Amino acid sequence: MSEDIAIGVENLGKKYIIGHQKPERYTTLRDAIANKLKSLGHQPLRQRLNNDAPGREDFWALKDVSFEIRQGQRVGIIGRNGAGKSTLLKILSRITEPTTGRVSIKGRVASLLEVGTGFHPELTGRENIYLNGAILGMSKVEIKRKFDEIVAFAEIDKFLDTPVKRYSSGMYVRLAFAVAAHLEPEILIVDEVLAVGDYQFQKKCLGKMEDVAKSGRTVLFVSHNMQAVSQLTERCVILAGGRTHFDGPTDKAIMTYLVAQKESFDQPAxxxxxxxxxxxxxxxxxxxxxxxxxxxxxxxxxxxxxxxxxxxxxxxxxxxxxxxxxxxxxxxxxxxxxxxxxxxxxxxxxxxxxxxxxxxxxxxxxxxxxxxxxxxxxxxxxxxxxxxxxxxxxxxxxxxxxxxxxxxxxxxxxxxxxxxx
Ligand SMILES: Nc1ncnc2c1ncn2[C@@H]1O[C@H](COP(=O)(O)OP(=O)(O)OP(=O)(O)O)[C@@H](O)[C@H]1O
Ligand SMILES: [Mg+2]
Structure with a gap:
């Protein structure tokens, strides 16, 4: 990997094994319940188990994905639901292993993937800030220096000593975002966080991510909000069915993506x-x-x-x-x-x-x-x-x-x- 490459991905693939239930013919919920009860009453247990046994199938959520991201580059990953965006970010954040291919990362990564990752539910907001800082390799003094800024950004001061499992999903994501963005990672990976917060918070997040990007750090951002993507990134990778469909300037990527969306299922003009x-x-x-x-x-x-x-x-x-x-x-x-x-x-x-x-x-x-x-x-x-x-x-x-x-x-x-x- 050459000097200024922060993230290198080579022939990345992720295979899941998925199960299929036998399709059911029932048309209403009432029918479904009635039939289920009937079958439970009349069928021997062995037969019931056989009927319900799912078929198994290999499913590639990501296939042959390769790209390099330079240090300080701001890259968007866009694509329809199920395209493989979150899977890619999870692999880059080392939450899940790829089935094939290689990932090389240079720099400290902070990722904000979905509400529920990164924080320990039983710990308070305060404790989670320290925990996350430590995971990111920061010293106690460094975290302390950033602490007030994080709390002010997240606007959760009153709940600082409440276990985060009691937070609303909006509060949770505010704190998670504040921690990830303020703890000075070299690479910031963010998945759809803007979808959870309210409008004011979304604006604040975008502003903060711009600051992070301007200070020369690498940002990887997944969103369905094309406005946010165009504001924040200079380059986009479009994923479709787990494969790279496009990789180039954000303007062109958004246009390509929207035209493809329109062709496939939108209402006519x-x-x-x-x-x-x-x-x-x-x-x-x-x-x-x-x-x-x-x-x-x-x-x-x-x-x-x-x-x-x-x-x-x-x-x-x-x-x-x-x-x-x-x-x-x-x-x-x-x-x-x-x-x-x-x-x-x-x-x-x-x-x-x-x-x-x-x-x-x-x-x-x-x-x-x-x-x-x-x-x-x-x-x-x-x-x-x-x-x-x-x-x-x-x-x-x-x-x-x-x-x-x-x-x-x-x-x-x-x-x-x-x-x-
Ligand atoms: N643990 C898993 N087991 C089986 N299949 C999975 C698993 N995780 C993801 N998938 C499948 O992989 C595909 C890609 O999922 P992924 O979450 O990466 O999509 P996405 O592009 O992030 O979509 P969205 O825009 O809806 O967030 C989907 O079809 C999903 O059902
Ligand atoms: Mg996703």
């Missing part, structure tokens, strides 16, 4: 009305994002396009839509009155196009709600949860941003166009 719709209504709607598969890169032009079928022409028509985030909050809205640009005055199809030259909206998943109203503002049709799309913030200086993800956006320069095809 368009809407198509059912054929039996009557009255004035939207026949289809589409979001033209800057990238394929409903993926939009922050700051690029976006077009929201709606085809209306007008069966009852009238004056006073209005069409509006909101962009809604994953927390069901509307982050921006647009509308068009027929008095501004005439539409809906003649029967047939009309296409409305709302063009936003620079669509700057926080990273995340969004969808639309639409309203079509007629004379007297009577709502003719309202659609919700249509046209899903995803925004990424690629290659902008993210460290300077301290936005709240739900911040509303008022777009002044939207242009509406109307076509009568």
């Amino acid at each position: 368009y809407y198509q009305a059912p054929p039996n719709k009557s009255g004035n209504h939207v026949t289809w709607a589409r979001v033209h994002t800057s990238e394929p598969q409903g993926l939009h890169c922050w700051g690029n032009p976006i077009i929201f396009e709606f085809a209306l079928n007008i069966t009852e022409p009238q004056e006073g028509v209005c069409f509006s839509f909101q962009v809604v985030n994953a927390h069901q909050q509307a982050v921006t809205y647009q509308w068009l009155f027929d008095s501004e640009k005439p539409f809906g005055h003649q029967a047939g199809k009309v296409i409305l196009r709302c063009i936003i030259p620079k669509f700057r909206i926080y990273m995340g998943t969004y969808k639309l709600i639409t309203w079509l109203s007629g004379r007297g503002r009577i709502i003719t049709e309202s659609l919700s949860d249509i046209c899903f799309f995803e925004v990424t913030m690629q290659s902008i200086v993210r460290n300077e941003f301290d936005w709240h993800p739900d911040a509303c956006l008022y777009i002044e320069d939207a242009n509406w166009e109307i076509y009568h095809p």
